[in-house]
Amino acid sequence: MRIGQARGVSGMVAAAVLALALTVGAPPASAGVTAFKQAVAENAARDDDIAAFYRARNFEPLWTGEGAEYLLRRQALIEAVQAAPSHGLPTGRYDAPQILALMRGVGNARDMGEVEVELSKIYLRFARDIQTGVLKPSRADDGIKREPPYRDRTALLAALETGDPRVTMRGLAPQTHEYARLMKAKLQLEHIAASGGWGQEVPGGALKPGASGKAVVALRNRLIAMGYLHRSAAAGYDAALQAAVQTFQEDHGMEADGVAGPSTIKEINVSARERLESVVVAMERERWLNFPEGRGDRHVLVNLTDFKARIIDHDKVTFETRSVIGHQDLDRRTPEFSDVMEVMVINPSWHVPRSIIVNEYLPLLRSNPGAAGHLRITDSRGRVVSRSNGFSQYTASNFPFAMSQPPGPRNALGVVKFLFPNKYNIYLHDTPAKNLFSREVRTYSHGCIRLGDPKDFAYALLAKQTDDPVGFFQSRLRSGVETPVPLEQPIPVHLIYRTAYTQAKGQIQYRRDVYGRDAKIWNALSAAGVVLGRGDS
Structure with a gap:
């Protein structure tokens, strides 16, 4: 036939x-x-x-x-x-x-x-x-x-x-609100791209309140086209333009200072077609999470590109905190997967992963046996190893010891960690390095996810199983003893990566592709035959 x-x-x-x-x-x-x-x-x-x-x-x-x-x-x-x-x-x-x-x-x-x-x-x-x-x-x-x-x-x-x-x-x-809103955003972006995009790009450099000139006019016009500013003939960087820049920055995960610096202008100049690619990738990613049983009435959602961890109850965010994720180095990037959180550990010990021992601490110990003195070195039977004999005879392949840090205020995991057992050895935890949470791009860990407000996160989880979550947590914290606390209702955890996502109200949110994963996904979708409409800026 x-x-x-x-x-x-x-x-x-x-x-x-x-x-x-x-x-x-x-x-x-x-x-x-x-x-x-x-x-x-x-x-x-x-x-x-x-x-x-x-x-x-x-x-x-x-x-x-x-x-x-x-x-x-x-x-x-x-x-x-x-x-x-x-x-x-x-x-x-x-x-x-x-x-x-x-x-x-x-x-x-x-x-x-x-x-x-x-x-x-x-x-x-x-x-x-x-x-x-x-x-x-x-x-x-x-x-x-x-x-x-x-x-x-x-x-x-x-x-x-x-x-x-x-x-x-x-x-x-997928029958989720997110998928429906992404479809709507896709349709809108296709129309914008087909109609010529958002107009002239903004020239490079930095623009601040009080400035004027052609670059400010281009900035004004582009933000009007994007829906961040009402139509205006003003040629200066006035209060209205500053407020529009701040809102744009918030919607793109940037420091909302109202100054159109190089990084802000770079994001403003991203074309409608590029944003459309991000939305199409987000739709594909949403399909990967289309579980028959759903994601859980209560679940933890960590969007790596947004550097936020959230607790979701019946599709509503009930808790949110900043997070730090894995560094951009290939061997430190945080993976994406879903699992179930079963226990939190108050006053945790840190058992140093083998990769960190041989790649970071062993070179120090070989030249200085007293290095990393805050860590215990133990043999296969758990006995503390004397540092007096040195470690220059060992290499990454034959170093026979484990390393760990006991509970305490300077512990690398802080005062609490949250475990969802997985073969990637990824978990959520506190950290003494609080200064990192003020950064705009927070890619500093070895792969695990550090939380900006770990105690409040713990209280929110414990509130489902005790009338006094703060008192419960603090009493065990004061003991100084490592204390596992099983969750009576284990909670699904979803580590996702979205450079485009929606809100129930307001503009679609965009984030930077810090690991370059979405670019790879778009290339794969394009190779599979996905085609976008015409349009550039």
Whole structure:
């Protein structure tokens, strides 16, 4: 059977094609049924899930039968894939005109059987892409430790047998408020980009309140186009322009000082198309988190690019604190994954990871046995090792000792840590280095996440299991003894990375791609066939 090409077929015309294409040229009933089923069996055999689905139904059609329910399924599939561009999906993988051409090419029962299986393949490809993502995350960047929550493919097919297939199709995409708002932002940015963007870029340098000139006018005009400033003919850097710059800075995770310095101007000059790429990437990332069970009525959400840790209760932020994440060095970047927090440890000891021991402390100990005197060095039986014999004979491959820091005010983990056991040895914790939380870009750790307000974070968690969370925490803190406190209700933790995210009200938020991960994801999506509309600035 030859697959022709059809373009521009939609609406009532598409319905007519669907209704007619599958009834023309049908052979005598008994021979036709046998040929159809043989074709289904042969073509389905190449896909174990599809083969199992059709065997269970004795190779009866799901799409190509006669009757209103089959026509409705075909129409629902065409309508769904026609809407794929609004989701930032690679439409070439399930092109609606190609599907119509495929059906119009039916000449006999065997052709019909081939089309039957092909429609199931197209549907499953589309369903997986829109439901749990186009990409395999770890292939885009090995710091993304996520396995998308793929659904059972036979169950996806079976879901079409009952109820309205249009409702089933619409329910495939993430049903979160975030995804819906990202779709809306995508549509708006596409319109802006197609209309020429936000206008002239602002010349480089620094602009401060009181300044005037062409650069200030360009700044004013661009902020008006972005929706941060009401239309104005003012040519000076006045109070209104300063307030607009501050709001822009807040929406982009910058110090909101109202001064348009080089970093602020750089962000203002980012084109609508580049912002659109960030939104499309965010939609893909949202699909990776489309868990059947949801993310938890209460969960901890850490957006690495935003340098914030939040507690979410029923989709509302009930606690927020600044965070410090892993350094940009490849071996120190914080990975992305989800797990479950089970325990907090008050007055924690710090057991130094092997990588830090051999890469950072061993070179110091080799030249000065007394270095890092705040750390205990112990052998495999837990006995403290004397430093008097020195360590110059050891290398990274044969250093046999462990290192740790006992609880105390100068402990690297501060007064509390929060554990969600994982193979990456990542957790949330306090830190004595409080000065880092005032920085705009907070990438300083070895991978773990430091919290700006760890005690308040602990109180918020403990409030679910004690009437006096502050007193409970402080009494154990005063003991000076390392004290694990199990959480009676373990809490899901999601470490995410979003350079674009939305709010219930206000402008979309953008953050810098500190690890370069979103650039890689966009490149992978583009290679997979995702295409944006035209537009530059």
